[in-house]
Amino acid sequence: MLSPSSRFTACVLHLAILVAQIKDSTAAALPETTVRQITDTGCCFAKNCEDWALQSDGRTVHGTCWDKIDQRHWYEVRSALDLTQCVTNRFGILAPSSPGGFDMSCRDCTLSGTVLSCQCSTPQTSAVQTSLDLNGFVTDDQGRLRCFNYQAPIISRRAVALSDLE
Secondary structure, eight states, X not given: OOOHHHHHHXXXXXXXXXXXXXXXXXXXXOOXXXXXXXXXXXXXXXXXXXXXXXXXXXXXXXXXXXXXXXTTEEEEEEEEEEGGGTEEEETTEEEEOSSOOGGGTEEEEEEETTEEEEEEOOSSSSOEEEEEEGGGTEEEETTEEEETTEEOOEEEEEEEEHHHHO
């Protein structure tokens, strides 16, 4: 199994290859775009969250993560991340972006592990299958899912002591 940093690097390389292929085939059709580097010190929500799932709307991820109070006490926090705040469709490729808005041109989205997959429109075709690993840019901020400057609203918060788990 790849480490989170190796998976992120592989994802970035895959995205770069796809972008290069699109530019080669449709260079005249593509507007100039600015790609910003993802630098988020809280990376990788999957390491601190015990479960997450894409809701039936295809755009909201509910996740349960931990907010550590001290060595023996935590909050179990459930939050709802609206992916339209942080995922966009760039010419048939899902990409991290703030604001996002992928839901305007993507459908039939699923989540397998941390990978979001959707059918997204392109300028040349009606829809293509595309995927994006959310673990590369969605973070866990004190138990709440977060992407860029958008922090998911809390659904529930429950105090848990180590003695409760023993």
